[in-house]
Amino acid sequence: MPAAPAYTVAVRALCEFAARRGDLDHRFTPSPTADEGMAGHQAVARRRGPGYRAEVPLQGGYKQLLVRGRADGIDDARELLEEIKTFRGPLEQMPPNHRELHWAQAKVYAWLHCAATGAAACNVGLVYFDIDRQAEAPALVERFTAEALQRFFAQLCECFLLWAESEMRHRTLRDAALRALTFAHGTFRVGQRELAEAVFVAARRGRCVMAQAPTGIGKTIGTIFPLLKAMPEQALDKLFFLTAKGSGRAVVFDALRAMRGEDEPAPRLRVIELVARDKACEHPDKACHGESCPLAQGFYDRLPQARSDAVQAPGPLSAESLREIARRHRVCPYYLGQELARWCDVIVGDYNHYFDVSALLFALTQANGWRVAVLVDEAHNLVDRARACYTAALEPPIFDAARRAAPPALKKALARLLRVWNALGREDDAAYRVLSALPARFDKAVRAVIDATGTLLASSPQALDAAVMDFYFALLHFVRLHEVFDEAHSLLDVTRAAPARRGSRRPSRPSVCLRNVIPAPFVKPRLAAARTAILFSATLTPMQYYAETLGVPADAARLDVPSPYSADQLAVRIVPTLSTRYGDRPATVLPIAHVIARQLRRQRGNYLAFFSSHDYMEQAADAFIACYPDEAAWRQQRRMDECERAAFLERFVAGGHGIGFAVLGGVFAEGIDLPGTRLIGAFITTLGLPQVNPVNEALRQRLDRAFGAGFEYVYLYPGLRKVVQAAGRVLRSPTDVGSIHLIDGRFCRPAVRQLLPSWWRVEVVASAGAPGA
Numbered sequence: 015m016p017a018a019p020a021y022t023v024a025v026r027a028l029c030e031f032a033a034r035r036g037d038l039d040h041r042f043t044p045s046p047t048a049d050e051g052m053a054g055h056q057a058v059a060r061r062r063g064p065g066y067r068a069e070v071p072l073q074g075g076y077k078q079l080l081v082r083g084r085a086d087g088i089d090d091a092r093e094l095l096e097e098i099k100t101f102r103g104p105l106e107q108m109p110p111n112h113r114e115l116h117w118a119q120a121k122v123y124a125w126l127h128c129a130a131t132g133a134a135a136c137n138v139g140l141v142y143f144d145i146d147r148q149a150e151a152p153a154l155v156e157r158f159t160a161e162a163l164q165r166f167f168a169q170l171c172e173c174f175l176l177w178a179e180s181e182m183r184h185r186t187l188r189d190a191a192l193r194a195l196t197f198a199h200g201t202f203r204v205g206q207r208e209l210a211e212a213v214f215v216a217a218r219r220g221r222c223v224m225a226q227a228p229t230g231i232g233k234t235i236g237t238i239f240p241l242l243k244a245m246p247e248q249a250l251d252k253l254f255f256l257t258a259k260g261s262g263r264a265v266v267f268d269a270l271r272a273m274r275g276e277d278e279p280a281p282r283l284r285v286i287e288l289v290a291r292d293k294a295c296e297h298p299d300k301a302c303h304g305e306s307c308p309l310a311q312g313f314y315d316r317l318p319q320a321r322s323d324a325v326q327a328p329g330p331l332s333a334e335s336l337r338e339i340a341r342r343h344r345v346c347p348y349y350l351g352q353e354l355a356r357w358c359d360v361i362v363g364d365y366n367h368y369f370d371v372s373a374l375l376f377a378l379t380q381a382n383g384w385r386v387a388v389l390v391d392e393a394h395n396l397v398d399r400a401r402a403c404y405t406a407a408l409e410p411p412i413f414d415a416a417r418r419a420a421p422p423a424l425k426k427a428l429a430r431l432l433r434v435w436n437a438l439g440r441e442d443d444a445a446y447r448v449l450s451a452l453p454a455r456f457d458k459a460v461r462a463v464i465d466a467t468g469t470l471l472a473s474s475p476q477a478l479d480a481a482v483m484d485f486y487f488a489l490l491h492f493v494r495l496h497e498v499f500d501e502a503h504s505l506l507d508v509t510r511a512a513p514a515r516r517g518s519r520r521p522s523r524p525s526v527c528l529r530n531v532i533p534a535p536f537v538k539p540r541l542a543a544a545r546t547a548i549l550f551s552a553t554l555t556p557m558q559y560y561a562e563t564l565g566v567p568a569d570a571a572r573l574d575v576p577s578p579y580s581a582d583q584l585a586v587r588i589v590p591t592l593s594t595r596y597g598d599r600p601a602t603v604l605p606i607a608h609v610i611a612r613q614l615r616r617q618r619g620n621y622l623a624f625f626s627s628h629d630y631m632e633q634a635a636d637a638f639i640a641c642y643p644d645e646a647a648w649r650q651q652r653r654m655d656e657c658e659r660a661a662f663l664e665r666f667v668a669g670g671h672g673i674g675f676a677v678l679g680g681v682f683a684e685g686i687d688l689p690g691t692r693l694i695g696a697f698i699t700t701l702g703l704p705q706v707n708p709v710n711e712a713l714r715q716r717l718d719r720a721f722g723a724g725f726e727y728v729y730l731y732p733g734l735r736k737v738v739q740a741a742g743r744v745l746r747s748p749t750d751v752g753s754i755h756l757i758d759g760r761f762c763r764p765a766v767r768q769l770l771p772s773w774w775r776v777e778v779v780a781s782a783g784a785p786g787a
Contacts, residue, residue: 021178024382025072025083025122027356032173033118036111037304038313038349046100046145047372047494048380054100054143055086058150065091072126076171079178085123086141094137094155095124100145102464107472109303111314116140122170125163135159146461181357184282184325188359189246191282197239198272199232203748204578206236209550212573213237217244217387217546222570224393224561226554228577228771229742230750234391235269237548241387242273242283245359250545251384253360254375256368258395259685263287266362266391267330285330286354288363288374294333294348302346309346317353320345324354331358356382365396369540370403371494376540385545392685393549394735397563400533404504406492407527408460410435410511416485424482427466431459432523438508439522446708449506452496456526464489495528502720503536505529505712529709531716538565552742553735555769562721579745581775585753588761588778594700599630602699606757607638610673610697613755614645619694620666624678624740626700628652634699635675646672650682666692678702684739689746695753696744701760702733734769 046054059068066089073082086098097120101108117140124136138158142151202210209227216223217240227233241253255266270285292298297307304311320343324331327339331354333347340347352374355361361375368375368388379386390396413435417428434455467486471478478486499506508524530536541547541564554560557572589609592602610623625631628650635649648665651658659681665674668691676682678700704710710728718724737756744752754774760766762778770776 020078020080021182022080022082023174023178025081025119025126026381028081028170028174029115029118029122031177032170034111034115034314036312036314037109038302038307038310038346039109039111039304040302046102048377049498050145050494051100054145055098057148058096058098058141058143059087061150062087062089063091065089070127072123072130074126074129074167076168077175078182079171079175081122081126081167081171083123083126085127088127092137093133093135094139095120095127096139096141096153097123098141098143100143102144102146103468103472105142105144105151107469113140118166118170121158121163121166124158125160125167128160128163133160136163146465184284188282192242193246195239195242195273198235198269202236203231205231205575209233209236209573209575210240212571213546213548214240214244216548216571217241217248217250220545222541222544222547222567223549223573224554224557224566224570225548225550225573225575226557227550227552227573227575228579229552230746230748231575231578233550233552234265235272237389237550238266238269239273241389241546241548244387244546248545249385250387251382252358252375252379252386253389254368254386254544255360255362255389255391256365257362257391258365258399259392260289260364262391262685263362267332270330270360283360284325284354284358285360285362286336286351286358287330287332288351288355288361288367289333289348290364290366291348294337294346294351296337296340296347307346309340309344313345313349316343316345317350319343320350321353321357324350325357330362365390365399366403369396369400369537371491371536373540376543379543386543388541388544388547390547390549392551393560394551394553394739396537396549397533397560398732400537400564401530404495404530404533404536405528406488406495407525407529408488408492409525410523412481412485412488413523415481416479419479419481421470421478421482423470424463424466427459427463431456431463434459435523435526438526439510439524444510445512446507446509446712448712449508450501452499452506452526457493457496460489460493464493492526492528495530499528500535503530503532503534505531505716507709507712509709529713531713532563532720534563534565536565538567541566553738555735555738556731559723559727559731563727577771577773578748579750579773581773583751584745584774586770586774586776587753587755588776589755589757590759590762590778591780592757592759594626594630594758600633602757603630603634603637604641606634606697606699607641609755609757610638611642611645613695613697613753614671614673617694617753618671620670620688620692621673621695621697622682622693622740622743623673623675623697624683624699625675626678626702628677630699631675631677638673638675646670647675648672649675650677650680654681663688668692678740679736682743683736684742686743687746688743689750693744693746694751695755696741697755697757698737698740699757700733700737701758701766702736703729704732730765731769734766738769738771 059066066087068087070085070088072085073080085095087096097116099116120138120140124138128136136158138156140154205227209225212223212225244250257263296309300307302310320339324339327335336351337347340350355374356378367373420428438453438456507527507529510524592605594602625634631649635647639647648662650662662674663686665672666688679702714724714728717727721727741754744754
């Protein structure tokens with residue numbers, strides 16, 4: 015008896031691996047989103063006869079392979095199997111290797127259908143559906159015998175089989191190593207075991223977890239380790255570790271390196287770091303096709319060897335090591351990384367890689383039926399980042415730049431958009447207003463620019479300036495979100511810029527924004543697609559806020575890990591005599607300087623002082639330096655690069671003495687680690703509440719309508735989260751001690767105090783005068 019198939023592969027994955035040849039070519043893109051594609055498929059199916067079957071599951075074996083997928087449509091009466099592809103732009107500009115890949119998928123489905131039904135032949139049709147025009151191109155239909163389809167199927171499977179055998183060996187070794195994996199540090203820290211157990215149980219039960227765990231207990235390794243242990247038992251294919259900032263990725267690699275045993279060089283994991291396209295691109299001045307970029311020319315012909323070398327490389331595939339492999343094989347590092355995400359066990363990337371509208375990892379999970387675990391690091395950032403993913407704005411400066419750089423073929427469409435855009439600005443002279451719907455003329459003009467640009471892009475991509483491309487992508491994103499716009503989760507607003515100078519009129523053309531308010535409808539299906547999703551942070555208070563805005567499942571476990579620190583380790587003092595409200599700030603800079611100086615003289619060491627804005631910080635720093643010139647002081651500069659940030663942090667030497675001035679919510683308010691005596695205290699001179707402006711007030715009204723807590727969701731919770739994050743810079747290890755000064759009388763309010771960590775012992779102090787006064 016032949017052995018049962020042991021390796022499962024999706025039809026699309028099989029064809030992309032074995033049937034793709036030639037250049038990397040993105041002239042015929044961007045393609046429709048997954049949601050648009052699904053809607054297009056449904057539109058085609060509705061046009062067929064009553065006997066037409068859509069989304070037909072099919073599968074078949076070949077040696078050790080099990081190939082499965084869903085055929086787009088089957089018409090039994092006509093012996094016809096259809097493969098439906100949605101597109102936008104001129105179909106005649108589709109690269110030949112794209113169409114060859116589509117035929118390959120159609121023929122594989124046709125063989126699986128013949129094998130299941132015993133049919134001797136099958137009509138195979140390629141249906142191209144224009145997503146913008148909602149129209150089908152003339153169908154391409156060929157008739158194939160079952161014998162010919164079987165030969166084609168076998169040819170692809172043979173090409174994939176060696177790789178599949180290698181993947182099966184890798185999976186077996188990986189799972190064996192993970193079963194034997196022991197905790198890197200021998201014993202768990204206080205609170206770390208509780209976190210790890212909750213994560214492991216969630217993976218076993220297929221649940222989501224929201225975990226608030228204090229800084230210093232080792233949250234990264236405390237979440238990764240139990241999921242690695244769960245991978246063999248739960249047959250997990252992938253672990254996605256998603257960060258809000260690139261700096262968080264180094265911690266992940268450190269944790270994975272720490273889990274290597276003495277006799278085992280690594281736990282047989284393939285780990286890859288995904289980065290943004292602009293950070294990976296070797297030729298940013300060239301278009302992504304073989305006639306422009308040398309790394310796109312013959313990309314799919316050189317990909318197999320590059321892929322093979324990459325999966326055998328020792329250690330994690332960081333962005334730099336991936337770039338080195340790509341250079342060696344003369345392929346694009348960005349698209350090599352996207353290919354390798356299919357074959358790696360742990361993928362470290364940005365939130366966008368899973369939660370964005372066109373997220374790679376979510377799309378692959380759906381297409382391949384993966385069982386995945388999703389770790390969301392510093393999950394308090396996900397609300398704002400998800401809102402950004404599902405927000406689209408059309409800004410006049412970007413339009414103006416595109417208009418100046420546009421070739422003649424685009425001038426007419428851009429001129430029409432300019433007219434309707436100006437007319438939108440003339441409808442109301444208000445600086446800000448919310449619309450119930452986008453004017454039909456505006457929508458039509460936007461789509462006309464998209465069509466004209468897509469046509470030109472397909473035929474002459476070199477003719478398009480970067481400014482034109484930037485505006486084109488902005489339009490595409492806007493249209494995609496407009497198609498799913500709903501006042502239940504988003505706002506449509508227009509904002510007129512302030513006058514260029516006093517006495518002049520406001521510009522006639524406003525910004526037009528589809529502004530997401532509640533990301534839950536978009537995030538929820540992505541959380542549901544995972545076997546388990548772990549959202550963890552040191553600041554997830556109150557959890558109900560994050561659960562409601564992100565669409566966390568109702569049965570999600572909620573864990574609040576007790577702090578390993580005692581109240582004796584952190585002196586928390588409120589200075590109630592000062593107000594840092596906007597109008598009161600000028601009068602506070604000198605008293606704040608005195609508060610800082612008094613503490614520096616009471617206890618020598620390194621401190622950070624956080625302010626609500628850069629201007630406020632500059633005023634306070636100037637006042638402190640003028641009053642206390644003998645004290646070491648340094649400050650955060652606007653738009654600091656990596657070297658400048660590192661230089662700022664290097665001032666915090668162990669046993670040193672001085673004060674660094676920074677902005678609350680900025681790069682030095684979270685995600686930095688200054689343990690021991692590198693930092694012994696912080697001054698927080700604001701509640702961190704977002705600015706009261708028309709946009710935030712519109713958000714407040716919408717959230718008040720949805721949850722009855724608009725002020726809290728827009729202002730109070732985000733502001734106090736920043737405060738607690740900044741305070742968390744002080745204690746970084748179990749033996750650290752330090753102090754926090756909260757400078758504003760509003761910190762005494764019960765509604766504010768309850769959002770501060772429960773283990774803090776807060777003292778209210780009276781004096782804000784000069785030292786010795």
